[in-house]
Amino acid sequence: MPRRRAEHPRDEPRTQTRQQAAVADLGRRALAGMGLDELLGEAAETAARELGADRGAVLELTGDGRGVLVRAAHGFHEGLVGEALPAAPEEVPDLRIASALAAPIGEGRHQFGAIGVYTDVPRRFGDDDANFLQAVANVIGAGVERVRQDERVRGMRKSESDFRDLADTAPVMIWTTDERGLVTFVNEGWLSYTGTTLEEELGPSWSLGVHPDDAEEVLATWDEALAERRPWELEYRLRRSDGEYRWIVDRGMPRYERGRYAGYVGTAIDIHERKLMEGRLREVYEREHRIAETLQRSLLPERLPEIEGLDLAARYLPAGSGAAVGGDWYDALERPDGRVALVVGDVVGQGLRAAAIMGQLRNAFRAYGLVESSPAEVVARINRLVMTGEEEAMATLLYLVLDRETGEVAYTSAGHPPPLVLAPDGARFLEGGRSVPVGAAEPAVFRENTSVLPPGSSLLLYTDGLVERRDVPLERRLRELATAAAGGESDDLDQLCDHVLDRVLGPSEPGDDVALLAVRPKPVAAERISMALPADPQSLVGLRRRLGRFLHAAGASPIEAYEITLTVCEAAGNAIEHAYGPADATYEVHAAFEDGELVAEVRDRGSWRGRRGTYRGRGLKIIELLMDDVRVSTEHEGTVVRMRRRLAAAKAA
Amino acid sequence: MTTPSEIAVERRGGTVVAHLGGEVDMTNAAHVRDELLASIPNDALGLVLDLGECRYLDSAAIEVVFDMARRMRRRRQDLRLVVPLSSPLKRVLELTDVASAAPLYESLDSALEG
Numbered sequence: 001m002p003r004r005r006a007e008h009p010r011d012e013p014r015t016q017t018r019q020q021a022a023v024a025d026l027g028r029r030a031l032a033g034m035g036l037d038e039l040l041g042e043a044a045e046t047a048a049r050e051l052g053a054d055r056g057a058v059l060e061l062t063g064d065g066r067g068v069l070v071r072a073a074h075g076f077h078e079g080l081v082g083e084a085l086p087a088a089p090e091e092v093p094d095l096r097i098a099s100a101l102a103a104p105i106g107e108g109r110h111q112f113g114a115i116g117v118y119t120d121v122p123r124r125f126g127d128d129d130a131n132f133l134q135a136v137a138n139v140i141g142a143g144v145e146r147v148r149q150d151e152r153v154r155g156m157r158k159s160e161s162d163f164r165d166l167a168d169t170a171p172v173m174i175w176t177t178d179e180r181g182l183v184t185f186v187n188e189g190w191l192s193y194t195g196t197t198l199e200e201e202l203g204p205s206w207s208l209g210v211h212p213d214d215a216e217e218v219l220a221t222w223d224e225a226l227a228e229r230r231p232w233e234l235e236y237r238l239r240r241s242d243g244e245y246r247w248i249v250d251r252g253m254p255r256y257e258r259g260r261y262a263g264y265v266g267t268a269i270d271i272h273e274r275k276l277m278e279g280r281l282r283e284v285y286e287r288e289h290r291i292a293e294t295l296q297r298s299l300l301p302e303r304l305p306e307i308e309g310l311d312l313a314a315r316y317l318p319a320g321s322g323a324a325v326g327g328d329w330y331d332a333l334e335r336p337d338g339r340v341a342l343v344v345g346d347v348v349g350q351g352l353r354a355a356a357i358m359g360q361l362r363n364a365f366r367a368y369g370l371v372e373s374s375p376a377e378v379v380a381r382i383n384r385l386v387m388t389g390e391e392e393a394m395a396t397l398l399y400l401v402l403d404r405e406t407g408e409v410a411y412t413s414a415g416h417p418p419p420l421v422l423a424p425d426g427a428r429f430l431e432g433g434r435s436v437p438v439g440a441a442e443p444a445v446f447r448e449n450t451s452v453l454p455p456g457s458s459l460l461l462y463t464d465g466l467v468e469r470r471d472v473p474l475e476r477r478l479r480e481l482a483t484a485a486a487g488g489e490s491d492d493l494d495q496l497c498d499h500v501l502d503r504v505l506g507p508s509e510p511g512d513d514v515a516l517l518a519v520r521p522k523p524v525a526a527e528r529i530s531m532a533l534p535a536d537p538q539s540l541v542g543l544r545r546r547l548g549r550f551l552h553a554a555g556a557s558p559i560e561a562y563e564i565t566l567t568v569c570e571a572a573g574n575a576i577e578h579a580y581g582p583a584d585a586t587y588e589v590h591a592a593f594e595d596g597e598l599v600a601e602v603r604d605r606g607s608w609r610g611r612r613g614t615y616r617g618r619g620l621k622i623i624e625l626l627m628d629d630v631r632v633s634t635e636h637e638g639t640v641v642r643m644r645r646r647l648a649a650a651k652a653a
Numbered sequence: 654m655t656t657p658s659e660i661a662v663e664r665r666g667g668t669v670v671a672h673l674g675g676e677v678d679m680t681n682a683a684h685v686r687d688e689l690l691a692s693i694p695n696d697a698l699g700l701v702l703d704l705g706e707c708r709y710l711d712s713a714a715i716e717v718v719f720d721m722a723r724r725m726r727r728r729r730q731d732l733r734l735v736v737p738l739s740s741p742l743k744r745v746l747e748l749t750d751v752a753s754a755a756p757l758y759e760s761l762d763s764a765l766e767g
Contacts, residue, residue, distance in 0.1 A: 336657045336675025338708060370659050371674075537680045541656050544676070544709065562709065562741035570712055573679055618749060619712035625748045 016128065019050045023135045030143030039143045040072035043115060047136045048074045051101065051129050053117035057089060058105070058140065060113035068113060075118075089118060101125040103137035105144065112144045173248070173268040175201075179261055181226045193270070195241025211237035211245045222252075229254045229261060235271065247275035288352060293318055307334055308545030309404045309522050313493035315501060317514040319465070327354030327395070328463045328515040329362050333369055338548065340404060341369040341378075344461040344515050345397030346416070348437075357393045361386070361438075365399070375399045375412040376448040379438060383414070387442035394439035398461055400430075404521045404545075405552040407453035412446050414438045417467055417478070420460040420485055421453060422496075427482040458496065458520040460485055465512035466504055480504060493518040522549075528592035535576045535585040535604070540569050543589060554593055555649050563626045564645060568600050570619040571641040575604035578639070597628075597646045605638035656681045659706075660688050665765055667698040674706035677714035686717040690724065699731030701764045702755070710742055715749050722754035733757075733764045 026046055030039050040058040048056030055075030059068040062084060073080045076095070085092055090100035095118075102116035115137045117125075173190035177183050186201045194201075194209045201208065210218050214236035225232035232252040237245040252266030304312040314330050327347025335341050343365050347354045364385050368378045379399050386393050398419055400411035411419065411430060415437035418429040433449030453459065460481075467477040481504050488499030497518050505514070529550050533539040544565050551561040568589060575587040591600040623630055629644040658675035671692055677685050693700050702718075704710075722732045732755040736743050746757060758764035 334657050336659050336706065336708065370657070371661070537678075538655065540678055540680065541676075559741040559744060563745060566709070566711060566745065569678070573711070573713075618716060622712055622745065622749065626745070 015050075019132045019135075022046050022050050023132070023139055026136065027139045027142065030139055031146060034143070036143065036147045037072065040140065041074070043136050043140050044072040045074040047115055047133055048117050050132060051117045051125070053101070053123075054120045055097075055118040056116065057118070058113065058115050059085070059088070061111060071113070088114075089116060096120070099123045099125070101129055101133055103130065103134040105137045106141045110145075112141060115140060174266070175252075175268070176255070176263060176265045177252075178263040181222070181264065184263065190268070193240060194238065209239035211239070213237075225252070226264070232264070232266075235275070238268075246270055246272035248272075291352060304332055305334065306542070307332065307340055307404075308542040309549045310340055310402075311493050311518075311520045311522060313497050313518045315497045315514070315516045317465075317501065317505075317510050319510055319513050327358035328465065328513040329358045330461065330515045330517040331362055331365055332517070332519075333366060335370060335373070335401065337373060338403075338405075338545070339373075340402045340519075341365075342400045342402060342459075342461060342517060342519060343369070343397055344416070344463055344517050345395050346463040346465075346513075346515070348394040348396075348439075353391075357391065357395070360389075360393075361395055361397070365397075369399075373401070374448065375401055375410050375433070376435075376446040379412045379414050379435070379446045380444070383438040383442060383444055383446065386439040392439070394437050396437045396464070400459075400461065402453075402459070402519065402521070405549050407455065407457065407521060408450065409453060409459070410448055410450045412448045414446065415440070417462065417464050417474075420462075420482060421451075422458040422460065422485055422489055423454045424456045425454070427486040429478065429482070453521070455521075456523060458489070458493065458518060460496075460500065461517040461519070463513065463515040465510050465514035466501075466516060468512065477504075493520060528590070530588070530590045532586050532588050533572070535587055537573070537576055539576075540572060543572060544569060547591065550591060551598075554598075554647070556647055557649075560645075560647055564598060564600070567623045567626045567643055567645075568602060570623050571600075571602040571643070573619060574641075575602055575639070578604060596649075597644055600643045602641045603635075603638055658685060660685065660692070662692040664697075665701075667696075668701055668765060669693050669697045669699070670701045670703060670761065670765075672703045672706060674708075676709035677707070677717070678709065678711040679713040682711075682713040682717045685714070686721060689721060693725070693730065695728070697730060699733065700725065701733045701735060701758075701761065703735040703761055703764075704740065704742060705735055705737050705761075707740070707742060710745070712749075715746070715751060718751055719754045733767065735759070735761050735764045 026039070026043060029042070034042075044056035044058050046056075048054070053075075055073070057070055057074070057076065057080075058072040060071045062069055067084055067086045068088065069084050070080050070082065088100070088102065089095050090097040097118040098121050099119045100116055102114045104111055104114050106112040115133060117133065173193055174185075174187040175183060175190060176185040182204055183202050186198065190196075190201065191198060196208060218234060218236050221234050222232055224230075231254070233249065235247060235249045238248045240246050247270070248268045249271050250266060250268040252264040255262050255265045304314055312332055316328065316330070327349065328345070329347075330342075330344045332340060332342050345358070345361055345365075347358045347361065349357070361382060364382045365378070368381045372378045372381065379397070382397075386395070396415040398411065398413050398416040400409055400419060402409050409430070411433050413434045415435070418431055421428050421430060430449070430451055433447050435446040436444050462481075467474060467481055469477060481500070484503035485496070485500050488496050488503065490496050490499070497516055501514070501516065529546060531543070531546065533543060547565045547568060548561055551564055556564065568591070572587060572589060585605065587602065587604040589600070589602055591598065593599070623641070623643065627643040627645050631642045633640050633642075656676050656678050658673065658677055658681055661672045661674075663670050663672075669692055671689055673685070673689075689700065689702065700721075718732075718734070725732050734746070734751065734755050734757050736746055736757050736759070738759055743757075746752070751757070756767070758767055
């Protein structure tokens with residue numbers, strides 16, 4: 001190391017002037033934008049040189065306040081810059097420093113570090129030396145502060161441009177407002193989406209492209225959120241640059257700057273495809289709902305069968321539009337033994353599947369109901385069918401067989417609510433005959449119970465959609481049903497059904513499907529019947545039923561009832577075959593009891609042509625064989641057959 | 654409303670047994686006849702027609718019995734009727750001399766034995 005001090009004796013005034021010039025020069029360069037490392041290097045060298053020291057260094061305090069980082073060095077060995085020293089250099093023995101002078105850079109909390117000058121041989125530094133060094137330190141301090149500020153500014157610029165870059169390249173539309181809700185910024189995404197300019201969007205005009213149908217809701221919800229500084233979110237249609245209105249979801253959050261409310265920042269994205277997909281899904285769902293409902297309706301009897309001697313009315317109410325279609329059904333059929341089988345059922349589950357299962361059960365009812373006379377056996381067979389089926393299915397149902405003539409009923413309830421009898425003396429439920437739902441177990445025991453409907457009774461079968469309500473105990477709902485039905489008794493079963501539905505369900509759409517079937521044996525006029533029937537063989541079944549009930553009521557035995565019915569129908573068959581004229585021709589049947597003797601009359605508008613083959617001849621022969629007296633006469637433009645027969649009971653009497 | 658009828662067929666050895674339930678009148682007599690004839694294979698000895706569950710037969714139905722007996726006789730097959738004592742049809746079948754074409758039995762067993 002050269003020993004400058006010895007070679008260059010100090011000249012005080014010149015030295016001071018030169019030192020001031022050096023500080024000024026350093027300061028100028030620091031403020032002119034010299035890099036920090038270069039500034040620190042210059043400072044270390046200048047300080048050492050001007051103070052005639054052997055070495056100089058700029059030291060930065062490390063983050064933890066212990067030890068220093070060498071930021072610049074002059075006269076030290078290479079490689080010291082960048083090193084961390086455990087203490088000030090003069091306290092590091094390896095550096096073999098004899099004397100040191102140091103000045104802090106920055107003050108207090110903002111202290112950056114220090115600048116020091118060092119000598120290899122002991123030396124005393126004076127006040128001037130210290131002042132000069134502090135002046136250099138101050139320049140460095142200013143330089144450091146400037147650089148830090150530049151860094152902050154650059155950092156802010158960078159983050160701001162990063163934000164704008166992000167905002168402008170993000171696939172979202174971004175906006176900000178001031179605290180009054182006036183638009184202060186929309187990103188490039190918004191502008192290119194809407195095809196508007198920033199000038200158009202800024203300020204109060206931000207609902208520019210909102211669909212007219214949505215504008216009111218946008219403004220109302222926005223104003224409300226703004227007033228309470230709440231987050232705002234809405235899906236609405238916005239006009240795209242090509243003129244198409246597309247669905248977007250727009251979300252805004254209040255933003256705060258240094259704890260102070262400063263307006264909103266919001267993002268919006270195009271959800272048009274999703275919205276359309278939702279719409280399509282909804283359509284698909286609604287279509288399935290419609291199909292299931294159509295299927296259900298098509299599986300229900302379009303019209304209840306007309307059954308002689310029985311009034312029937314039914315209602316089917318699908319659940320409210322929000323719910324899926326269930327699998328409720330009802331049906332009625334006339335059995336070969338003359339009794340009527342009735343069923344209402346409710347398939348567990350909803351939608352197409354339930355409707356399809358309902359269709360299968362209905363067919364099973366129609367098949368087994370014809371063959372099996374015992375209700376328990378019909379239900380057992382349906383259960384077996386369901387249990388062996390490929391699809392898992394479960395249903396509750398009420399199956400009942402009614403004898404129109406005697407009012408006797410036999411029934412089985414497979415987990416179904418009890419039928420309601422509206423008798424002239426009051427309403428009561430048909431209890432008993434209760435078993436598990438079909439599809440629940442195999443083998444299962446199905447019980448049946450019997451009862452007799454008093455003359456003039458009506459019977460209501462229904463599914464649980466009518467009575468089940470989550471918040472009300474079933475017992476109470478059943479009582480309400482009984483009360484409503486008793487209060488709605490009417491000759492017209494359709495009116496009764498409407499009354500019951502109205503009273504029990506109220507005006508709202510039911511939460512579950514409701515099926516309701518009302519049945520009433522027609523009262524028998526014991527003294528006489530008088531009917532006009534179409535000249536069609538299909539009319540004969542109804543005629544037989546009517547005669548059967550009439551004769552039963554009059555006390556005829558089964559054999560008498562059959563024989564009398566047969567003769568009247570043979571006469572009617574002749575009337576049908578010989579009726580003249582178009583298809584709407586009719587014939588008449590009158591029957592009455594006169595002093596215990598049946599008098600029956602069949603009138604047509606054709607004329608009998610005597611025997612036509614053995615078959616017709618057999619019909620006439622039957623009439624003659626079975627009746628006590630038969631007279632055929634031609635009156636007006638037709639033929640009248642009058643037949644008389646005394647009943648055995650009357651004969652005995 | 655259509656006339657309800659039901660036919661269930663079973664084989665008992667060489668004989669076909671048909672249980673005819675419900676009602677047969679001029680509207681469904683031809684159909685019932687065709688069904689019954691179709692249920693008798695050529696190798697069957699004959700048909701036992703069980704009318705135990707039958708509630709109503711009219712002259713057209715009785716004519717079907719005569720007609721079937723005639724056709725089956727040509728095929729060397731035998732037609733027998735089961736009409737229980739309690740059946741309301743019994744007297745009419747007797748009065749119309751159905752037995753001349755197809756003998757009446759009071760039970761299925763006796764018809765199969767006879």
